Amino acid sequence: MVVARHYISDGMLAAYASGNLPHPFALVVAAHVSMCEDCRVALEAHQTVGGAVLETTEVVNVSSELKNNILALLDDPVVATPVFRSSGVYPEPVMEVLKGQQPQWKKLGAGVKQSILSNDEQGSVRLLYIPAGQAVPDHSHGGLELTLVLQGSFSDETGHYGVGDVEVADENLDHTPIANAGPDCICLAATDAPLQFSQFLPRLLQPLFKI
Template sequence: MTTITHHISDDLLDAHVTGNLPHAFSVVVAAHLSLCDACRARAEAAEMLGGALLDRVNPRAMSPGAKDRLLAALDDTPPPPAAIARSGIFPAPVMQALDGQPPKWRMLGGGIRQQILSADREGSLRLLYIPAGRAVPEHSHGGLELTLVLQGSFSDSEGRFGVGDVETAGDEVDHQPVAGMEGPCICLAATDAPLRFRAMIPRLLQPLFRI
């Protein structure tokens, strides 16, 4: 049994519970919740609090039906993933993202492998396989990156992350994760793609301004 020390922030948990997280991030949060009793309890409490607050809203202060629609939206949390269950190190939300299939790794060089699970306007979701002791090529990102460890561990300037731990990295974090020596590290990472693109635009325009 491993001890989880890096959890989901309140803001991210609230956004997840109210259905306001992009798909890639909600999969990482759901996978962490499936591994972490503490965060699952917080998520359930947040859902109950949301419902209780709405119960106290004066119905006349809202348009007809609005309260019912809001209550329905709160109840509209994703159903438990009954169809596709956990498999090996992959929690049910990850197996769902994999369509129930084992990962189809693509080699990235240096023994590092990845599989893109989804990519859309709001972000991308990938599995990463990092050999023991190997560093992930340095990368910075314009937006938010959420990384959940599924096997092994990695360490960077923010600390050590073991199975179940989530690293939340903003664009201020210029991190270079290094896999632990105990074995290959497999993690699930969601990246905020459009923010990265938006952050690139000033750079793309820079030569114009220099003229």
């Protein structure tokens, strides 16, 4: 069990509990909750409240269109139920996606690697491997980005993030994350829009790397 200093927000936990988070963000939340006891307790509280609301809500007839839309959601990817990990770098929800195997890394340059777990209309979620002392090119965001540290740590303009911490970045943040000294940094990152790099070369390679 780790002691996180940067948590998932209460509003995002409530959205996860109600099933309203897109799959990429839901996976990051599940992984964080599996590592952070405080957020696990908060999530269980949201689930308890949600269950009580369902039990007291009156039955309402819905249209056939709405019913079909709800049934279609059954085809969406399912995020594993958060459980406390026992060992290793990758939390159980991530290992579920990896099917128990190690990530298939692809080089991005300067020792940085990624393993894409999913990439579709809902957004993308990937594992990032950043050698100690290496920086990710300066970038801003076209939407929301959640980054969970699984190993090592990184720092940027907003502070220091260690194992179990989550950085929430949006259109207002322009930053240059740098992996700190010590173990190489491994992160789980989810986005709902492409990153916006300030340098020419990363922008040129962006379609190839699907970032």
